[in-house]
Amino acid sequence: MSLFSVRMRSSREEQGTPVHISGAERIVAETDLERVAATFVQRAMQHKNGTPDFVNLSIERVCPEEIMSLEALPIQTCDVEDVEEGHRAAHHLLCEAGVSSESANFAIALLKAGPAPGGRVMRGAVLLDAEQPIRMEPDPHRGVRVSKLDWEPSVLESWCNGIGHLGIARPRVWEAIAIASKVTAQPEVIAELCWSDDQSYITGYVASQQFGYVRVTHLKPLGSLIGGRVFFIRAGTDIQSLISRLEKQPALVDRLPTRPY
Ligand code: PML
Ligand code: MG
Ligand code: MG
Ligand code: MG
Structure with a gap:
């Protein structure tokens, strides 16, 4: 086939x-x-x-x-009252995953302001050094676009049935889980922070192999068109090799998490 x-x-x-x-x-x-x-x-x-x-x-x-075989990250939800509490929760999760406080704060401020020059959104993600707040992506207008990925259809179906009770079996969520699963599976990536640039969507997440996909229910104000993704990478990473895998290596989520959601 x-x-x-x-x-x-x-x-x-x-x-x-x-x-x-x-x-x-x-x-x-x-x-x-x-x-x-x-x-x-x-x-x-x-x-x-x-x-x-x-x-x-x-x-x-x-x-x-x-094709690279991926296990879906397990899901947890962190319920917060407002953007400030959401940012504090995201900062805490990132630091627990091994990101420095400075880099976590820098990433949150960047997604708040719009990561591309002029405060615009980017098509792809920011690559940020996890220790020092230094951007590593070669083109800050474009960023790194995670590509060539999907779920194996029968695995997606089981996933949807399994998390049906949470009410989040929607393309937006499973597409984000596929991205986070591919990104955090790279040995150079410690964690990912994301919130949507869709003005009607305020839930975002912090993902890591350690804690899985942690949804944070309020990371931006309703009506804001600003969002994006930041991948936190280890110092000394071969940036070109990482980008080439993220953008070009086909990957399929073909396994459910071994840990419970
Ligand atoms: C979720 O609710 O878990 C998805 C959050 C991130 C969505 C990213 C996007 O819509 O671009
Ligand atoms: Mg990793
Ligand atoms: Mg998008
Ligand atoms: Mg979008």
């Missing part, structure tokens, strides 16, 4: 600069290509953050032997 990586990203031009609106990723069988491509076009055109004037849809064959 042939597998294909299908990717979409959309943007609109503002004062001569393309501003990221949305993106999506799947790895699918050839027989599913047309259907998935159509849902991505629909998703791009109907995004809550606005109508794009540029949509890039790409389809690329994936070599099954190259």
